[in-house]
Amino acid sequence: MNTKYIDLINQTFDFPQEEFKLEEKHLQFHDIDLMALVEEYGAPLKFTYLPQISNNINKAKGWFKKALKNNKYKGKYHYCYCTKSSHFKHVLNEALKNDIHIETSSAFDIDIVENLKKEGKITDETYVISNGFKRSQYVTNIARLINNGHKNAIPIIDNYEELDLLSQEIEGKFNVGIRIASEEEPKFEFYTSRLGIGYKNIVPFYKNQIQGNKKVKLKMLHFFINTGIRDNAYYWNELHKCLKVYTSLKKICPSLDSLNIGGGFPIKNSLAFEFDYEYMVDEIINQIKLACEDEEVPVPHIFTEFGSFTVGESGGAIYEVLYQKQQNDREKWNMINSSFITTLPDTWAINKRFILLPINRWHESYERVLLGGLTCDSDDYYNSEQHMNAIYLPKYNKEKPLYLGFFNTGAYQETIGGFGGLQHCLIPSPKHILIDRDEDGNITTSLFSEQQKSEDLLKILGYEN
Structure with missing residues (x-):
């Protein structure tokens, strides 16, 4: 019986895809080793893959150039x-x-x-x-x-x-x-x-x-x-x-x-x-x-x-599942180490969907779960669909950390979420990483912003000068 998470994906979608593939049991995004990113910078983190901005611009310009020519x-x-x-x-x-x-x-x-x-x-x-x-x-x-x-x-x-x-x-x-x-x-x-x-x-x-x-x-x-x-x-x-x-x-x-x-x-x-x-x-x-x-x-x-087409597909967010709460006989809550309200506000405000995939443990069995954020707010959860609030992920195991990636989050999330400012329940903004390629096509990374510290928030609130 096919019970591994990778079997579920292969049975449901065409996979791998242009930007997603598995390499050594870990998810790759545009050939970026996301587990290596987590190991270097930790989670939660956000990233921007800059080349995708140019990729989408030039795709659109190509479509219009062809259409102008075809229609004289x-x-x-x-x-x-x-x-x-x-x-x-x-x-x-x-x-x-x-x-x-x-x-x-x-x-x-x-x-x-x-x-x-x-x-x-x-x-x-x-x-x-x-x-x-x-x-x-x-x-x-x-x-x-x-x-x-x-x-x-x-x-x-x-x-x-x-x-x-x-x-x-x-x-x-x-x-x-x-x-x-x-x-x-x-x-x-x-x-x-x-x-x-x-x-x-x-x-x-x-x-x-x-x-x-x-x-x-x-x-x-x-x-x-x-x-x-x-x-x-x-x-x-x-x-x-x-x-x-x-x-x-x-x-x-x-x-x-x-x-x-x-x-x-x-x-x-x-x-x-x-x-x-x-x-x-x-x-x-x-x-x-x-x-x-x-x-x-x-x-x-x-x-x-x-706007969204230009920059949306360049962005992503990675979280770690901290804990699983069995709330009744049917509902298992996987708690992430951040907040959807603060880091992906469109998921809360307008039921926006993003691509959600685990970063690791694809070759293990899966389960039906709900995803919850850290704030004490009943709306701090993620819907895979507006009318279907269940998600399938590799089974929770406290001995094996599970990392989740949300992709194509590059438009609006930082400005709506108030980048660098106060966050709901004072959940800190995560690190933000910029990913680029050098002249030889090699991947380079740099830290754009550190995770917020308590003194950053206390200063905004007037507790520190």
Whole structure:
């Protein structure tokens, strides 16, 4: 009878996979020996595999390049990185190796952009697309960037007052985009996104505030839906409505030449994950071209703002199972040496799934367990699925430590979790390791941050000066 954990995986999934394989009974991630990482740095720990950022950027650029060629599309494609997914310098440094552009969300993002310019990582030719609701400091920072000569800065108008606020602080002529307030999925709690301006109001807004304004030029229409890019009726319906707005605007606005379709590429969250990226890109380009041909307007340049797709699959977290609690005749709780609420907040906040695999003991028998974190909070546990709260792992043995890896956690977890700050129940943030490859392809590791110490937290709380 096949009762080993490796048998369960082989019977359930195609394994090994591109990024996962077993080597000497230990899990390898992109040929990284994860047990060696644990032995060197301990657990819990987080890691970022930097080359995967460039890998995903270049995959997407390749899909769009092929789609433009296949459809004889005359516009250009520009890849923007959505910085709110991860603002860390090591992430931006890696991403910017690949001739990309930047999308910002708040005032401090502009400070990061200016820092990158000083270091020569970006230039005035780099597009800086500024989304979000713009409070005074954000407006001031965007204006400063444009006044200092960044000609490819494009603030995206999110509400009716922003254009006047920007005009007051920007000294010369400037370009803008308009964000469409898309309609939400039918099952959503409200009908229309709080972001942007409604479909029916965009052309009147252009006529009233931009068309006769010699200082402002409309260059971009911005489209994004919360569910991301999916091959379903909802996505295609919203895209078609967006294209109707674009073609209507283009007929009265010669300067409009770009369509930003936002982000939303999914990332791998299971060994069974399937998504035909190449088909989706080709069909999006085809639909845009057909809509423009039908209305006899030139096709736009295409911008995307991939955030999670850029950085998500570069990240991981490793924990040790500390103890097993048998709470009743059916429920066994494996307690990890950290907290899901603090280190993987998306698992708690929005039932986000990540790939979960043991690092070691694959050739031993398995059992059905629940995973719990260290905080005294009933929500500090991990669901393998939103409606199925059981997980299969090698059997707990207090004489044989079991290490668990959560993969593709690189987007949002640090910023949502409050990196470097207070954590729920004062559970410390784990070590964070950066993994790269040298010129010869050899793996290198470096310590980005130590695990938080008690004095770090006491200082924040005011107990120490």
